[in-house]
Structures are given as C-alpha cells and as structure tokens.
Amino acid sequence: xxxxxxxxxxxxxxxxxxxxxxxxxxxxxxxxxxxxxxxxxxxxxxxxxxxxxxxxxxxxxxxxxxxxxxxxxxxxxxxxxxxxxxxxxxxxxxxxxxxxxxxxxxxxxxxxxxxxxxxxxxxxxxxxxxxxxxxxxxxxxxxxxxxxxxxxxxxxxxxxxxxxxxxxxxxxxxxxxxxxxxxxxxxxxxxxxxxxxxxxxxxxxxxxxxxxxxxxxxxxxxxxxxxxxxxxxxxxxxxxx
Ligand code: C5P
Numbered sequence: 001x002x003x004x005x006x007x008x009x010x011x012x013x014x015x016x017x018x019x020x021x022x023x024x025x026x027x028x029x030x031x032x033x034x035x036x037x038x039x040x041x042x043x044x045x046x047x048x049x050x051x052x053x054x055x056x057x058x059x060x061x062x063x064x065x066x067x068x069x070x071x072x073x074x075x076x077x078x079x080x081x082x083x084x085x086x087x088x089x090x091x092x093x094x095x096x097x098x099x100x101x102x103x104x105x106x107x108x109x110x111x112x113x114x115x116x117x118x119x120x121x122x123x124x125x126x127x128x129x130x131x132x133x134x135x136x137x138x139x140x141x142x143x144x145x146x147x148x149x150x151x152x153x154x155x156x157x158x159x160x161x162x163x164x165x166x167x168x169x170x171x172x173x174x175x176x177x178x179x180x181x182x183x184x185x186x187x188x189x190x191x192x193x194x195x196x197x198x199x200x201x202x203x204x205x206x207x208x209x210x211x212x213x214x215x216x217x218x219x220x221x222x223x224x225x226x227x228x229x230x231x232x233x234x235x236x237x238x239x240x241x
Contacts, residue, residue, distance in 0.1 A: 002026070002081060012038065013051065013198060023084045023185045024072065029055075033198075035217045037129050042216070049077040050227040051196040056080055057234050058163065058195045065162055067155070069191035070182070085182025085192045089124040090133070090143055092152050094160045095176040099201050100214075102176075105132075111175075111208065117160060119153050124180075151189050152181055159191065167202065170233035172211065175201035197227045 004026045005018040012034045017026040029048035034041050052074065059071030072081040095102055098112040102120075121133045123141070138144055144152065156179055167174045177200035180193035193199070197212040204211060210218075211226040228236075 013048075014194075019081070025082050025084050026075070027052075027080050027082055029078045029080075029194075033213070033216050033223065035213065037126060040217070044216070044223050046224040047227065050224060050231055051194060051198055052078050052080055053236055054196045054227070054231050054234060055194040057231075057236070058166075059191075061166055062159060062162060062191065067158060067162065067191065068188075070184075070193075082192070083184055083190065085184050085190050087124075087180055087182040087192060088144055088148075088152075088189075090138070090152070090181070091122040091124055091130060092156050092179045092181065093120045093122060093176060094118070094156050094179065095120070096160070096164065097173070097175045097201075099175050111203075117157065119156055121149075121152075148189065155179075155181070155189070155191060159195075163195070163200075166234075168205070170230075171205040172230065172233060173203045173205050173208075175203055177201070197230050202230055 002024060003020040005020060007015060008018050009016040013030055013032060015028040015030060017028070019026050029052040031043050031045055031048045032041065033044050033047060056071065056074040059069050062069055063071065070082040070085055072083060074080045095114060095118040097114060098108040099110050102108065103110045121138060122130045123133050124130060135149055138149060159179060164174045177195065179191060181189050182192045184190045200212055201214060202212045203209065210220055211230050215221055215226045216223045
C-alpha cells in the first residue's frame with residue numbers, strides 16, 4: 001500500500017506529496033485557476049476533480065498506445081500517483097492551429113490551420129515570464145542537449161498524433177497544447193505533468209466553442225461546464241460516438 005507522506009511542493013494547480021515509496025509521488029489537483037503568469041487568480045470548485053479525471057484518462061490512453069509517461073494510477077477524484085521525475089524546465093508547446101500567443105506574435109488569425117505542426121520551447125521560469133527559446137538558447141542555458149531536444153520533439157509529435165485522433169473521435173479539435181518532460185530514476189526521458197483543458201486548447205469541432213482554460217483567461221463563461229463537456233466526451237460519464 002502506498003502511503004501519503006510530507007508535502008514536497010505546492011504549485012499553482014497541484015500539491016505534490018512524497019510517499020513511502022522512493023520513486024512515487026502523490027499528486028493532489030487543486031481548485032485554483034491562474035492565468036497570465038499568476039496575475040489572474042480564482043478558486044473554481046470542481047476544477048481539480050475534472051483536471052485529475054481528464055489527465056488520468058489521457059495518460060492512460062497514451063500508455064495504451066505505448067507512449068511511456070509518469071502516470072501510475074488515479075487514487076480518488078482529485079488525486080493520482082505518478083513516477084517521480086526531475087522535470088526539465090522546458091514547456092514543449094505543440095500547435096496545429098494558430099491561437100493564443102502565436103496569433104499575437106505573428107499577427108495571424110486565430111483558428112488558421114498550420115500546414116505543418118509547430119513545436120516551440122518555452123523556458124519554465126516565472127521570474128522571466130516563461131520566454132520563448134530558440135534551440136541555441138536551450139544550449140546556452142544547458143537545459144537539454146540536441147539529442148534530448150530531438151527526443152522531446154519526436155515524443156511531442158507522437159503525442160499530438162494520438163491525441164488529435166482521440167479528440168477528433170469526440171468531436172473536439174486539438175488546437176494546441178503544452179507538455180512537460182522529466183528524467184526518471186534511470187535517467188530516461190518521461191512525459192510528465194498533466195494534459196488537461198488547463199494545458200490544451202480544445203474547440204468543439206462544429207461550433208468552435210472553446211472548451212478549455214481560455215474560458216477563464218477571456219471570461220467566456222463557466223469553466224467547469226466546459227471541462228465537464230470534455231470529460232463526458234472522453235467517456236467520463238457517457239461515451240462519445
Ligand atoms: O499562450 P500560448 O498560446 O503560448 O499557449 C499555447 C498552449 O500551451 C495552450 O494550450 C496553453 O494552454 C498551453 N500553456 C500551458 N502553460 C503555460 C503556457 C501555455 O499549459 N505556462
């Protein structure tokens with residue numbers, strides 16, 4: 001039996017606890033929502049449950065198709081066990097359509113399909129506001145070697161292929177998303193963190209209704225209603241067709 005031990009870290013969306021097993025962490029998803037590097041904050045009841053449920057479903061799906069990741073098992077509505085990894089301080093962003101900061105930076109219209117999937121790296125550093133990095137910047141900062149960057153890109157593209165199809169079957173368009181990776185106890189690169197409507201842009205296939213954190217960022221309505229739709233379509237309550 002895995003036992004929850006001391007609190008190791010409290011982030012914006014999760015609490016991380018040690019366990020009685022050396023390489024296993026106990027994650028508790030919180031009901032807090034933040035955006036714009038923590039400038040906008042709110043407590044949204046039910047958000048932690050939905051992100052834990054959705055992340056568990058998506059990481060299990062990725063496991064089932066052979067994409068290794070840190071997820072071990074869901075413990076409760078808001079808790080899960082994961083393998084301990086040392087997180088690489090890079091946000092790997094995968095984009096299929098123009099949205100968010102890409103629309104702003106390049107002056108392109110939101111919703112434009114990208115001819116080729118775009119992968120970007122951002123530096124996980126709150127003080128610097130998570131800046132966009134070139135691969136040469138990653139080398140200067142010694143965050144990853146070029147071989148490791150190649151592994152991150154290949155893995156991100158594989159995840160994109162699987163998740164794009166999976167969401168498509170649920171009438172959801174995967175616009176973009178962010179992944180994080182870490183080194184496990186054997187030094188192997190493992191997909192980690194979460195994959196949820198907090199970290200993805202998800203639009204209804206027919207109406208383009210936003211079913212992700214943009215609902216909170218842009219005050220578009222009720223966040224948990226949107227996340228609940230994603231959970232249900234992924235099979236949470238009723239199977240998608
Ligand atoms: O804001 P931007 O357009 O760069 O975000 C791209 C994708 O990465 C979005 O799906 C967003 O939710 C996700 N993201 C994230 N955490 C961040 C920055 C972006 O999950 N710190």
